[in-house]
Amino acid sequence: MNVKAANAEALRRLTAAEPVLIDCVPASEAFGLEPQTVLHAGPPIEWTAMSPPVQGAIVGALRYEGWAPSEAAAIDLAARGGLRFEPCHHRGAVGPMAGIVTGSMPVFVILNRAFGNRAYATINEGLGRVLRYGANDENVLARLAWLRDEVGPLLGRALRRKSLDLRPIMAQAVRMGDEMHQRNIAASALLARALFPSLAREANGPALTRFVDFLGDHDQFFLNLAMAAAKAALDPLVGIAGSTVVTTMARNGTEFGIRVAGCGGRWFTAPVNMPQGLYFPGFGPEDANPDMGDSAIVETVGLGGMAMATSPAVARFVGAGGLAEAIRITEEMREITLGEHPHFRIPTQDDRGTPVGIDVRRVVATGITPLINTGIAGRKIGVGQVGAGFVRAPLGCFTAALEALAADPA
Amino acid sequence: MTLETVLGRPLRVINLGLDAFALELQAAGVQVVHVDWSPPAGGDPRLAALLTRLDDDDSPGGDQER
Numbered sequence: 001m002n003v004k005a006a007n008a009e010a011l012r013r014l015t016a017a018e019p020v021l022i023d024c025v026p027a028s029e030a031f032g033l034e035p036q037t038v039l040h041a042g043p044p045i046e047w048t049a050m051s052p053p054v055q056g057a058i059v060g061a062l063r064y065e066g067w068a069p070s071e072a073a074a075i076d077l078a079a080r081g082g083l084r085f086e087p088c089h090h091r092g093a094v095g096p097m098a099g100i101v102t103g104s105m106p107v108f109v110i111l112n113r114a115f116g117n118r119a120y121a122t123i124n125e126g127l128g129r130v131l132r133y134g135a136n137d138e139n140v141l142a143r144l145a146w147l148r149d150e151v152g153p154l155l156g157r158a159l160r161r162k163s164l165d166l167r168p169i170m171a172q173a174v175r176m177g178d179e180m181h182q183r184n185i186a187a188s189a190l191l192a193r194a195l196f197p198s199l200a201r202e203a204n205g206p207a208l209t210r211f212v213d214f215l216g217d218h219d220q221f222f223l224n225l226a227m228a229a230a231k232a233a234l235d236p237l238v239g240i241a242g243s244t245v246v247t248t249m250a251r252n253g254t255e256f257g258i259r260v261a262g263c264g265g266r267w268f269t270a271p272v273n274m275p276q277g278l279y280f281p282g283f284g285p286e287d288a289n290p291d292m293g294d295s296a297i298v299e300t301v302g303l304g305g306m307a308m309a310t311s312p313a314v315a316r317f318v319g320a321g322g323l324a325e326a327i328r329i330t331e332e333m334r335e336i337t338l339g340e341h342p343h344f345r346i347p348t349q350d351d352r353g354t355p356v357g358i359d360v361r362r363v364v365a366t367g368i369t370p371l372i373n374t375g376i377a378g379r380k381i382g383v384g385q386v387g388a389g390f391v392r393a394p395l396g397c398f399t400a401a402l403e404a405l406a407a408d409p410a
Numbered sequence: 411m412t413l414e415t416v417l418g419r420p421l422r423v424i425n426l427g428l429d430a431f432a433l434e435l436q437a438a439g440v441q442v443v444h445v446d447w448s449p450p451a452g453g454d455p456r457l458a459a460l461l462t463r464l465d466d467d468d469s470p471g472g473d474q475e476r
Contacts, residue, residue: 004466244464365450365461399457406460 006242010261011339011357014245014301017233018113019166021225024155026148028103030120031091036067039088041099041294042252043267046085047078051253053134053289056381057098058083060136064144065102071136089248090265092235093120094227094294097132097377098253105144106152108225109159110166112232119235121228123147123155124221126214129384132293133377151211158198166229169194171343173222174303174354179311180226181295181304181373182318182388187222188215227294230301237261244405245338246358249300249370249393253292253377258397260360263404270396275376277318277389289379291391296372302341302356305371305390306333310346310354318373318390323348329371330355336362336370360405363398 027033038058040050047055059074062083068074077083088095095101107120125143129135169190176186192215199208215221234247243261250257256272259265272291279285298304308315309330312323327348333355334340340353363369369392376387423442425432432444451457 002466003464007466361461361464364457367448367452402457402460402464406463 003242003244006240006262007245007338007357007359010237010240010243010245013115013236013240014233014357015339015342016114017167017229017236019119019229019232020111020113020163021108021159021166022111022163023109023159024106024123024152025109026103026152027093027101027105027107027120027122030107030109031093033091033101033103034084035103036082037084037086037103038062039086039091039093039095039099039101040252041088041095041097041292042250043255043257043269044085044087045252045254047083049254051289051292052379052381053377053383054098054100054253054292056134056136057100057131059381060131060140060144061100061102061105063136064131064141065104087250087252088294089231089250089259091120092118092231094224094231094250094297095122095132096124096223096227096295097293097375098134099292099294100131104148106148106155108155108228110225110228110232111163112236115236117232117235119228119232121224121231123151124218124224126218127220127385129382133375133384134289134380135382135384137382146210150207151214154199154203154207154211157202158195161198161202164191164194166225167343169222170226170229170303171345174307174310174344175347177311177313178222179304179307179314179373181223181298181314182375183219183311183314184222184226185219187226188219191222191225192216223295223298226303227297230297230303233301234297239264242405244360244402246300246360246370246401249296249358249372250294251291251296253290256291256394256397258360258393258401260401260405263401266404268397268400268404270394270400273391273394275374275387275389275391277374277376277387279376279387280385283378283386287378287380287383287386289377291372291374292377293374295374296370296393299370299372300358302337302354302358303344305329305373306337306356307344307346307354308333308371308373309348312348314373318388332368333371335366336368338362360398360401363395364402367395369393369395369398
């Protein structure tokens, strides 16, 4: 198969995906995550190279699991090699920001009905001081325990009663102004509406009230589902010989990594960039950690910053201007993609599809790199989120992938 | 003597690449269409050669079958 045919097949698989939310179970059950194993966002990385918020999140996870009784014990356990670190992506999972997943954490199970593969993501904890931004105080750990003991089992029962097709929800939300990375208000509301009948049949009293209060107050609840749906859509492309389509973009707070369909599971990395954006009161660029998280899987599937034109409110929120600039950004992203998504359509662009299928060749030829919307984590352990903005993927990843593809063009 | 005198008709320009030329001409009242173009891979000949190897229509080893 030549490059053109390989990429046509990649685009066909990507846009044919049918992600269905079917369950919520502990990671140990969902994909056999072993004890003493810690999944993280981005390409592979060892403890000593991790940035402070990633280390902070790991410390919190070790205390939450009961593998370390204190912060000092957790750091000692990690530093002396007592843990196995592995990218979420190697287990079919994705995690926002630090992206830490351990065995008892409940994960959503997404089935790609068109191809039979599955993808996983944890339940989003909310905004502010949360584990994924490196916060690890008692409130953070208590929320994680509640998600494990009450929310995860409830969602599992509700979803086994009735699974939910995510593509129609996502398509509708894109039309309602969600680019699905920094804005998930519409998708979260649509999901809640679809979920409530089963929730009401599986729980009552304080347990139901606690979760409904959480869901009703959580604009970004859908983010992790959008990420897992994107992962489920992209995984069937892995290994299409000769294809130059990007299947993964992910950051671990130190390096940015991409993977490309024609190169299977191989990572191509470059130093990660600093996000630009707007900061919460009391914080500024000097407080920011470099870019992190698996959430760029949303851009990899053609949403997030790639679809900025559908979400002018986000363009303003992340400091990227208004509607005209949002449209200009999406038009620019069309220069590095192979097609338009047949289901995700942008009202401000006469219902054109979102740009989909990032082509390594076009990125290198034009020098235009994908634009990613992102939260900004504090660079110190325990601070949490300090702002939101956007960041460019580093060109070096794409150049390295191009070299590998040219060396073995299938 | 102006250019228009030399050419015998109004000057109309298509400018490729650097926009400074287009802006200068526009400032002088010349009708200009600017095309935002740059050489592939920023003009890096090694990367341009790799891009050619992976071209849609000229892929080495490609069987050209659909």
